[in-house]
Amino acid sequence: MAEVLEFKPNPFNGAVIDRAALPNDPEDFDTRLVVSMNRWAEDGFLTIWLDIPKSQSALIPKAIDRGFEFHHTGDDYILLTCLLVEGSHIPPFATHYIGIGGVVLTPDRDLLVVREKYGVGGREPTLKLPGGALQAGEHLAQAVEREVLEETGVRAQFESIACFRQWHGYRYGK
Secondary structure, three states: OOOOOOEEEOOOOEEEEOHHHOOOOHHHHHHHHHHHHHHHHHOOOOEEEEEEEHHHHHHHHHHHHOOOEEEEEOOOEEEEEEEOOOOOOOOOOOOOOOEEEOOOEOOOOOEOOEEOOOOOOOOOOOEEOOEEEOOOOOOHHHHHHHHHHHHHOOOOOOOOOOOOOOOOOOHHHO
16 A cells, blocks of 8 residues: 655644655655545545645646645745645735835935836836835845835935835736
């Protein structure tokens, strides 16, 4: 009989398959996945998390055939998930971009602005606050200081948040 895939339980009663122990052969993977899914269902697990390295992407069709859905991708992996119990909850992947703009004032209360390189939506480039999108894992304060420095060469120090703005329909419908 085929062995259960190596895994660890997560705090939400999910089985997280060990990517480092995935077999390379798609047929071996498929056989072991079926055995594993049956065992985990018997053991009361609710969900399965499968992180497949891109170098092993030949395993993806087998997982899809067994009911897995795409969750998200990273630079070197594809994460798929599967519900063992209908109605179980799997948190969705992040669906928003966060942008930030810096309000930088001189001691004389002059406002630092930059001219856009390109206009947006067919309009001519305009003046704007220096800013841009946060990088993954970046804190708001670090991001605004970095963006101001990148766009103006000015070293600014974060003091506080002045306002929030929400906008839907940005890059990739986020």
